Amino acid sequence: MRSFPLPLLALCAPALLLSACAAEKSEAPASEDAAAAGAPNIPGAVAPGVAFRYDYAFTLPGKAISQVQQKHAAACQKLGPDRCRVTGVSYEQPREDEVSARLDLLLAPDVAHAFGNDAIAAVEAADGKIEHASVQGENAGDAIKLSQSDSAGIQAEIARIEDRLAAKGLTAAERVELQQQLASLREQLRGQVADRKAREASIASTPVSFSYASEGILAGEGTFTKAASASWSSVEGLLAFITLLLGVALPWVALIGGGVLAWRWLRRLRIRTPEPAPSE
Numbered sequence: 398m399r400s401f402p403l404p405l406l407a408l409c410a411p412a413l414l415l416s417a418c419a420a421e422k423s424e425a426p427a428s429e430d431a432a433a434a435g436a437p438n439i440p441g442a443v444a445p446g447v448a449f450r451y452d453y454a455f456t457l458p459g460k461a462i463s464q465v466q467q468k469h470a471a472a473c474q475k476l477g478p479d480r481c482r483v484t485g486v487s488y489e490q491p492r493e494d495e496v497s498a499r500l501d502l503l504l505a506p507d508v509a510h511a512f513g514n515d516a517i518a519a520v521e522a523a524d525g526k527i528e529h530a531s532v533q534g535e536n537a538g539d540a541i542k543l544s545q546s547d548s549a550g551i552q553a554e555i556a557r558i559e560d561r562l563a564a565k566g567l568t569a570a571e572r573v574e575l576q577q578q579l580a581s582l583r584e585q586l587r588g589q590v591a592d593r594k595a596r597e598a599s600i601a602s603t604p605v606s607f608s609y610a611s612e613g614i615l616a617g618e619g620t621f622t623k624a625a626s627a628s629w630s631s632v633e634g635l636l637a638f639i640t641l642l643l644g645v646a647l648p649w650v651a652l653i654g655g656g657v658l659a660w661r662w663l664r665r666l667r668i669r670t671p672e673p674a675p676s677e
Contacts, residue, residue, distance in 0.1 A: 446538020448599035449506065451513055452606050457525030459496040459611035463488065466498050468519050469607055472512065473502050480505045481512070484604075496611040501604070509603035516607060528610075537596040544596075548589050555582050 457465060466488065473481040485501035504512055517527050558579045562572065 446536065446541075446600060447534040448537040448596070448603075449509065450533045450604045450606075451509055452529070452531045452533070452608075453513060453516065453527060454529035454608045454610070455520045455525050456528050456610050456612055457520060457523055459490075459494055461523040461525060462496045462498050462609045462611060465519055465523050465525065466500055466607075466609060469500055469502075469516050472515060472519075473504075476504075476508065476512075480508055494611065496609070498609040500607040500609075502606070503602050504605050506601070506603045509605055513605060535599065537600050541593050541596050544589050544593050548586055548593075551582050551586050551589070555579060555586070558582070 455465070466486075470483055470486070473483055482503045483500070484503050485499065488496075488498040490496045502512075513530075517530075520527065558575050561567070562575055562579070567575070
């Protein structure tokens with residue numbers, strides 16, 4: 398495995414440091430322009446309160462992956478830590494012609510879609526192509542409203558128990574039980590507050606991940622490579638069928654073979670055992 402490219406590491410190190418120090422900034426998703434060909438077009442304004450996640454997979458010439466990854470990281474750094482932060486970088490080259498890399502970002506929702514389109518354009522300019530693009534969304538807004546309603550109910554129950562504890566005439570056992578209920582309710586309330594903050598943060602920022610892979614020998618578009626790819630697919634199908642056939646037949650073959658060996662052993666045993674001589 399080759400060590401991580403020094404230029405990209407130098408470029409991303411300041412962004413990673415800023416990511417650790419920058420505070421979360423809540424912003425409502427805004428509408429975005431139309432998507433480039435092959436990219437999902439899900440503007441934030443279409444579904445307010447939904448937390449989106451973008452995932453892209455690219456195939457490029459092995460020598461171009463490092464440069465494209467650096468361009469994507471530089472574009473994030475240009476937006477500033479309040480709009481884009483690098484949260485993860487990886488680069489692997491186990492062999493000369495095999496490269497895989499990944500870049501994880503956290504963007505402001507109103508720029509995430511356009512950033513993806515620009516990233517696709519940079520890949521295509523380097524003779525690469527997009528293999529996969531997906532958008533996943535979670536309705537965090539409704540979950541936050543439901544959590545707020547539950548928290549209001551818990552707070553009302555806490556107030557009721559506190560009033561009972563302040564009243565006179567409680568036995569020691571009743572007081573202990575009420576205090577335990579109060580501690581449990583307060584713990585639930587803290588958990589819901591933490592969950593709401595996490596969901597609010599997911600709406601205010603959009604994770605975007607780029608994965609890069611080098612082109613293999615069967616990834617070309619020529620006649621030879623298409624034929625080779627088809628042949629390899631046929632071989633894979635044949636091997637899968639043979640494996641399945643062996644898995645079904647082997648137990649029966651083993652059972653029949655064991656029966657034949659046992660029969661032969663008994664037959665030899667009978668031949669070797671001399672018959673008793675007739676008595677006179």
